[in-house]
Amino acid sequence: xxxxxxxxxxxxxxxxxxxxxxxxxxxxxxxxxxxxxxxxxxxxxxxxxxxxxxxxxxxxxxxxxxxxxxxxxxxxxxxxxxxxxxxxxxxxxxxxxxxxxxxxxxxxxxxxxx
Amino acid sequence: xxxxxxxxxxxxxxxxxxxxxxxxxxxxxxxxxxxxxxxxxxxxxxxxxxxxxxxxxxxxxxxxxxxxxxxxxxxxxxxxxxxxxxxxxxxxxxxxxxxxxxxxxxxxxxxxxxx
Numbered sequence: 001x002x003x004x005x006x007x008x009x010x011x012x013x014x015x016x017x018x019x020x021x022x023x024x025x026x027x028x029x030x031x032x033x034x035x036x037x038x039x040x041x042x043x044x045x046x047x048x049x050x051x052x053x054x055x056x057x058x059x060x061x062x063x064x065x066x067x068x069x070x071x072x073x074x075x076x077x078x079x080x081x082x083x084x085x086x087x088x089x090x091x092x093x094x095x096x097x098x099x100x101x102x103x104x105x106x107x108x109x110x111x112x113x114x
Numbered sequence: 115x116x117x118x119x120x121x122x123x124x125x126x127x128x129x130x131x132x133x134x135x136x137x138x139x140x141x142x143x144x145x146x147x148x149x150x151x152x153x154x155x156x157x158x159x160x161x162x163x164x165x166x167x168x169x170x171x172x173x174x175x176x177x178x179x180x181x182x183x184x185x186x187x188x189x190x191x192x193x194x195x196x197x198x199x200x201x202x203x204x205x206x207x208x209x210x211x212x213x214x215x216x217x218x219x220x221x222x223x224x225x226x227x228x229x
Contacts, residue, residue, distance in 0.1 A: 031215050042221035043157070043201065058216070090156060094215055101205075101215060102147060105156035 003027070006091050006106040014114050019078045021109045023091030030096040032074040033058075033103060034066065036087040043090065049074055081113045116140045118220035120202050125226045126192055134187045134223045136202035144207025147217065148176050148187045151199045160200075161187070189225075197227045 004025040013019050023032065034046040045058030047066040055066050063085060065077045074093075078085055088110050092103040117139045126132040138146070145164040149157035163169055163178035163185060175188040189196055203217040 033216075040221065043203075043217075043219040045216060045218075048216060100145070100147075100159075100162040102159040102162060103215075103217060105158070107156050 004091060004093055004104055004106040006089075006109050008109060009107065010110050012112045012114065013081050015081060015083060017081050019081050019111065021076045021078075021089055021091075021111070023074045023076070023106055025072055025074075025091075025093045025104075025106075027093065027095070027104075028071060029093035029104075030071070031094045032068070033092045033094075034064075034074070034076045035090045035092065036060065036085075037090060037108075038087050046076065046089075078111075081111075083113050085111065086113045087111060116204070116206065116218040118202055118204060118218060120200075120220040120223045122221070123224045123226070125228060126189075128192055128194060128227055128229050130192050131188065131190050132192060132225065134189075134200050134202075134225065136185045136187070136220055138183050138185070138202070138204050138220075140183075140204050140206045140218065142206035143180060143204065144214070145205040146176075146178055146185050147203045147205070148174075148185075149201040149203065151201060151222065153198070157201055192227050194227050194229070197225060199224045 007022045033048045035043045037043050049055045049068045090108045091106040094101050094103045120136045148160040151157040161176035168177045173190045178185045199222040201222045202220040207214045
């Protein structure tokens with residue numbers, strides 16, 4: 001039972017480069033989320049998705065693009081990386097209804113932009 | 115707007131009891147979550163409250179007062195492995211679809227358990 005995975009786990013890139021962070025879940029959860037976590041800010045929502053081809057902006061979407069062509073995948077792309085996007089990125093998912101609907105988090109990707 | 119406050123750091127002794135408070139001011143309310151996050155790891159779900167009162171789960175309990183916009187996480191019989199950050203998060207439930215499942219997180223409370 002793989003659950004929710006992210007790749008790469010660590011990434012170093014340069015300012016201006018395009019970077020894609022991958023997220024894959026095996027539960028067939030409808031809802032998926034991308035967060036960034038920075039010291040002093042906590043977890044902040046970047047984008048979220050209700051289903052394949054349905055995405056919406058969160059609190060801090062500028063500089064990021066998402067897609068969701070398949071239910072199990074939710075990649076996050078930094079179109080032109082900036083130093084301020086150095087952060088730890090977490091992907092999460094939750095099922096549509098029933099129970100507490102807690103979010104399950106992937107292991108995170110630590111991104112450094114030089 | 116959303117505002118969630120919790121203490122930045124706390125220290126407690128092994129075997130003791132510690133209470134981590136969380137106050138919130140949100141446009142809507144559809145549940146409060148507590149997550150545990152060890153350094154360098156992902157957050158993991160601890161508890162959920164949507165009605166007023168106390169929810170107990172082993173050594174951990176969580177309390178909610180909706181009228182006061184207040185919650186606490188109570189950790190009993192502290193162990194060294196409880197050293198972690200504890201995140202309070204509110205689901206406002208006011209948006210539609212996936213938006214209704216959005217969580218707004220506090221900045222987290224770093225708990226250090228000392229011998």
